[in-house]
Amino acid sequence: MNYRHAFHAGNFADVFKHTILIGLLDALKQKAAPFCYFDTHAGAGKYDLRGVQAEKTGEAADGVLRLLDVKSPPPLLQGYLDLLRSLNPQDAAAGIALYPGSPLIATSVMRDTDRAVLCELQPDEAAQLKKLFAHDARVGVHQRDGYAALGALVPPKERRGLVLIDPPFEAQDEEFLAIEAALATAYSRWPTGIYAIWYPIKLREQTRPFHRWFVSQKIGKTLVVELLRQPDDSALRLNGCGMVIVNPPWQFDQHLRRLMPVLQDRLKVGGTGQVRLDWLTRE
């Protein structure tokens, strides 16, 4: 386990993932009943974009920092920008320094009655998470394998909620298989949960079996959204990324339809970039 998210915080993949995450959480808040948020691969919770690790790669410059001046952003992007500004009040003019990971995003959006279950296997990252949420009674931090925890902890007592699966993909093909195994168990126990699974796109053919898996399992309603910054024909580059969303909220595809062209335009590398938004399965 060499992956450390601090080197990648705020990159284009985070922008993509986190704008969608906020939209999913906001949709859950449309009903008064409490929900549970599961983060199987939580990371450290928050990151310093001016810290040594982030400065070393400079990935945020090609990601979040390209979005800060969008005029009239679509609702999902507006929610993301509002959150960044509220976490960086002193930096409003100068950009942003504190970048929230998925745990801090979720807990910032959640209400007092909602709950978060955060899993992180790497000891240093888990220790940072525990410290960050030491005084937040809504949050449980588990230093354990997120895949195993997911199977053991669903369905939540709230019976409604969202699972974010955001692994490091250090071994691409094996990670897809691990996700499928974990999802098969979780979905059989909790078929009404929302599951959002992030994945990298290097070579197109690496993602096809994963998409076919949802069809073969007859998983009810599955939306796929992808952002390609450059052609998906090199295994050596992160050319884009995608998210499969199982049980997306009502009309969530419409929100994505408004969000994605803005991300495509702002995050492209040369050329025009490319966006995909499709149903993989639709009951």
Ligand SMILES: C[S@@+](CC[C@H](N)C(=O)[O-])C[C@H]1O[C@@H](n2cnc3c(N)ncnc32)[C@H](O)[C@@H]1O
């Ligand atoms: C891409 S990062 C997560 C970023 C985070 N979800 C966010 O959006 O801010 C992946 C994290 O998964 C952790 N990890 C790797 N294997 C794991 C496993 N089997 N269970 C739980 N966490 C794991 C890594 O240490 C790393 O912190």
